[in-house]
Amino acid sequence: MSTREDLSREVAAAVAGVSHDATFKDDDGRSTLKQEDAIYQYLPKHGIMVMLNHDNTDVEIWYDPATTDGDWFRAEFAPLVKKIARRYLYGTTIRSYAGDITPKQLSHRTEVKEARNRTNISYHPLGSTKNRLAHSKPVREEAPGARSRNIKALFIEKDGERFRFPYNHLLGARVMALHVESGGKPWDDAGEKILEISRRRKDIMELLRWSKKLDETDQVNEIRTKGHSEVILLRRMMERAARTGDLSGIVEFQLPPKDTNTNQSLVSEALSALDSAIGKLLK
Secondary structure (H helix, E strand, O other), X not given: OOHHHHHHHHHHHHHHOOOOOXXXXXXXXXXXXXXXXXXXXXXXXXXXXXXXXXXXXXXXXEEXXXXXXXXXXXXXXXXXXXXXXHHOOOEEEEEEOOOOOOHHHHHHOOOOOOOOOOOOEEEEEEOOEEEEEEEOOOOOOOOOOHHHOOEEEEEEEEOOEEEEEOOOOHHHHHHHHHHHHOOOOOOOHHHHHHHHHHHHHHHHHHHHHHHOOOOOOHHHHHHHHHHHHHHHHHHHHHHHHHHHOOOHHHHHOXXXXXXXXXXXXXXXXXHHHHHHHHHHHHO
């Protein structure tokens, strides 16, 4: 089951545990009994709706101040949902509304407590730690996933301190935020390994872009295949850490040395061959 389905199922179980009147709707607003498909999750008697915004990796908790028991909401329900979201490296946004609400109304609400997001800055909170995204273009709120695209710079913020994540790798920055939120530092062993993996990914992506300029040969195709395989390997490892909060796989992962080729990496085996091919191309 995918991370999205796991998150949907776990949040739905928490919502269902509050009251027997809980109802669930899928992405199209249709009623569903499958918790893994539940994007909109309602507690009508409590005046609460939880929406899973997968495009922005955010769980939105909507409540009606006139209906919801505020003390219970702040002390029990909201922390429970935040805890679940955090395990999947999702942020949590709490929004208020007046009266009934349906999925189609969400993009048109005006009585909403917005976060600190601005047209060129987005925040993805994770407990007391935040990913701060600086965008190269103004964010169009109506575009799904707009706050996760056109990234110019990434930062990790906690307790008034800000650390710039040196690579435009949002998944890497999210894992680093999880590490910092758990008490780690960007410069400790786990933090350095997260940075090394993000650097490795960047190097491979540049390698693959360069390969597009070369003629189609068996050697070039082999480089592309090995490069894509390693990118997938690194992504899955980071996604697993983000989903479970367990960074042991990242800490133990052995990356090839920065300055030498090694058989530890499929792509590293092809680097000298690619350098030779590029040299011939430029002659």
